[in-house]
Amino acid sequence: MTALIIAEHDNGSLKSATANTIAAARQLGVEIHVLVAGSACSAAAEQAARLRGVGKVLMADARHYEGGLAENLAALIVSLAPSYSHVLAPATTFGKNVLPRVAAQLDVGQVSDIVEVLAPDTFVRPIYAGNVLAKVRSDDPIKVITVRATAFEATGQGGTAPIDTIAPGPDLGMSRLLERELTHSSRPELTEAKIVVSGGRGLQSGENFKLLETLADRLGAAIGASRAAVDSGFVPNDYQVGQTGKIVAPQLYIAVGISGAIQHLAGMKGSKVIVAINKDPEAPIFQVADYGLTADLFQAVPELISALGQ
Amino acid sequence: MKIVVPVKRVIDANVKVRLKADGSAVDSDNAKMSMNPFDEIAVEEAIRLKEAGAAGEIVAVSIGSDACQDVLRAALAMGADRALLIRTEAVLEPLAVAKLLREVVAREQPRLVICGKQSTDGDANQAGQMLAGLLGWPQATFASKLDLGTDGATVTREIDGGLEIIAVTLPAVVTTDLRLNSPRYTTLPNIMKAKKKPLDVVALDEFGVDTRPRLTTLGLAEPAARSAGVRVADVAELLAKLKNEAKVI
Numbered sequence: 128m129t130a131l132i133i134a135e136h137d138n139g140s141l142k143s144a145t146a147n148t149i150a151a152a153r154q155l156g157v158e159i160h161v162l163v164a165g166s167a168c169s170a171a172a173e174q175a176a177r178l179r180g181v182g183k184v185l186m187a188d189a190r191h192y193e194g195g196l197a198e199n200l201a202a203l204i205v206s207l208a209p210s211y212s213h214v215l216a217p218a219t220t221f222g223k224n225v226l227p228r229v230a231a232q233l234d235v236g237q238v239s240d241i242v243e244v245l246a247p248d249t250f251v252r253p254i255y256a257g258n259v260l261a262k263v264r265s266d267d268p269i270k271v272i273t274v275r276a277t278a279f280e281a282t283g284q285g286g287t288a289p290i291d292t293i294a295p296g297p298d299l300g301m302s303r304l305l306e307r308e309l310t311h312s313s314r315p316e317l318t319e320a321k322i323v324v325s326g327g328r329g330l331q332s333g334e335n336f337k338l339l340e341t342l343a344d345r346l347g348a349a350i351g352a353s354r355a356a357v358d359s360g361f362v363p364n365d366y367q368v369g370q371t372g373k374i375v376a377p378q379l380y381i382a383v384g385i386s387g388a389i390q391h392l393a394g395m396k397g398s399k400v401i402v403a404i405n406k407d408p409e410a411p412i413f414q415v416a417d418y419g420l421t422a423d424l425f426q427a428v429p430e431l432i433s434a435l436g437q
Numbered sequence: 438m439k440i441v442v443p444v445k446r447v448i449d450a451n452v453k454v455r456l457k458a459d460g461s462a463v464d465s466d467n468a469k470m471s472m473n474p475f476d477e478i479a480v481e482e483a484i485r486l487k488e489a490g491a492a493g494e495i496v497a498v499s500i501g502s503d504a505c506q507d508v509l510r511a512a513l514a515m516g517a518d519r520a521l522l523i524r525t526e527a528v529l530e531p532l533a534v535a536k537l538l539r540e541v542v543a544r545e546q547p548r549l550v551i552c553g554k555q556s557t558d559g560d561a562n563q564a565g566q567m568l569a570g571l572l573g574w575p576q577a578t579f580a581s582k583l584d585l586g587t588d589g590a591t592v593t594r595e596i597d598g599g600l601e602i603i604a605v606t607l608p609a610v611v612t613t614d615l616r617l618n619s620p621r622y623t624t625l626p627n628i629m630k631a632k633k634k635p636l637d638v639v640a641l642d643e644f645g646v647d648t649r650p651r652l653t654t655l656g657l658a659e660p661a662a663r664s665a666g667v668r669v670a671d672v673a674e675l676l677a678k679l680k681n682e683a684k685v686i
């Protein structure tokens with residue numbers, strides 16, 4: 128039995144969630160191959176080959192894989208899948224986009240967002256915003272799975288897998304990438320950061336998020352947000368933490384001016400230590416916080432910044 | 438251009454879901470039920486396209502028990518023209534849903550299907566992509582902006598790194614993200630009007646589709662609850678705890 132991992136990358140480098148996905152695959156007790164489909168993607172393929180546990184890297188290099196759009200990529204994966212027992216991708220917007228298409232074209236179900244591997248066919252996945260954990264068995268011949276990155280510690284370096292160049296599939300010509308507007312930041316990646324400082328509607332404006340930026344920089348933290356802060360236009364969409372945004376599990380999560388709705392908790396309650404700063408002593412966020420500070424954030428955050436600056 | 442919008446009836450997003458005492462299932466006995474919020478966004482988008490003259494008829498489709506007629510009526514009250522209920526007591530997996538929707542597409546011949554990106558109960562995030570895959574149509578998932586032309590659509594997608602703009606040919610499947618629009622509230626006159634709009638009910642068996650489950654649920658559990666910690670008096674105490682007790686800074 129062999130698992131095929133669909134690498135997420137930007138051609139130049141591998142996205143870290145790929146290493147978490149490989150970690151989940153290693154628990155299946157099967158051989159592991161990694162597919163790197165891209166355009167001028169050999170650097171990403173080399174990084175995949177160096178990950179521990181990888182037996183072989185398949186590289187499909189063609190212009191029409193450059194943006195990783197679902198249609199062409201799914202067609203390629205579907206053509207490879209019959210040789211595999213499992214096909215896995217990270218449960219990121221990349222994996223969530225392409226893998227269900229693959230599953231449907233293979234006429235198999237998909238197990239989304241697994242957080243535990245119990246057996247090669249049995250997994251745990253959260254449903255209802257993480258309020259219920261379902262133990263499910265896939266009865267299909269090929270198991271198609273997306274993996275919640277924060278639930279599996281990334282596999283490390285030390286692999287020396289060969290890289291096989293494979294023939295690309297066709298360009299179906301159905302979709303085209305026109306433009307990417309990526310958020311550039313010198314801060315750590317939200318889903319990988321050891322510390323996350325998150326702001327909610329309580330911040331009142333995008334301008335006020337500068338306070339959190341200063342705090343984050345003192346702590347070497349990434350910045351996250353609630354849906355309300357994103358919807359209000361304070362910060363970009365990729366800051367959203369929650370059931371329908373990003374899942375984070377840092378060592379320290381500091382929620383500032385966030386009430387703690389079910390959907391927000393779904394994205395951060397796996398954090399090791401949670402701090403809540405909220406002026407409403409009844410805010411539900413305090414029910415999950417290890418340390419709660421009932422205070423006006425516009426006083427507390429500047430105080431924190433100056434105390435950390437000393 | 439006809440648009441099909443699938444809508445699912447789910448436990449309302451504001452309900453804190455619990456398991457039944459015996460752990461066999463989610464306790465939905467007295468829970469408030471609503472249209473999946475992402476599907477509401479899908480209905481809204483279809484109506485806005487129609488209002489802008491870019492779309493013609495809007496057909497809302499739900500799959501489930503007779504109770505699902507309420508979410509179909511809600512879609513009609515928002516402005517959908519017609520509704521179809523595929524009646525079944527079974528709880529279907531996304532693949533089965535996608536297969537049924539493929540049959541609906543074959544009958545209705547829409548140029549666009551707008552789905553919610555995920556339902557807030559199963560959180561699978563699969564049906565739209567699966568439908569596109571089965572039809573061999575392009576897919577534009579997690580949309581926050583949709584510009585519809587006659588032969589193609591330009592879609593802004595919310596991705597982990599920010600935003601991405603793609604062009605897809607038509608027909609296509611689009612799935613909605615939160616920022617696509619804010620769904621309208623329905624008014625009493627529109628709710629009354631919706632009662633007169635056509636709502637067809639067809640039994641699932643009539644579609645002749647293989648909807649058998651591919652996953653077996655072996656058990657459900659509630660995750661270990663996080664216990665509330667302590668309140669700190671001020672910033673100094675907070676920092677002391679983080680340094681000396683939690684040792685995270």
Ligand SMILES: Cc1cc2nc3c(=O)[nH]c(=O)nc-3n(C[C@H](O)[C@H](O)[C@H](O)COP(=O)(O)OP(=O)(O)OC[C@H]3O[C@@H](n4cnc5c(N)ncnc54)[C@H](O)[C@@H]3O)c2cc1C
Nearest residue numbers: 327328329353354355369370371372384386390391406424
């Ligand atoms: C389908 C669906 C999906 C969703 N997905 C997500 C998701 O992925 N992520 C997510 O976060 N939400 C999500 N939500 C939204 C969620 O239900 C909440 O509406 C949202 O999380 C609230 O954001 P908030 O806590 O910032 O705002 P609010 O609930 O308005 O809370 C603001 C908090 O700030 C506090 N505050 C105000 N001023 C101050 C001050 N000066 N000092 C200190 N505290 C102050 C208030 O006491 C309050 O507790 C989703 C909702 C739906 C329906």
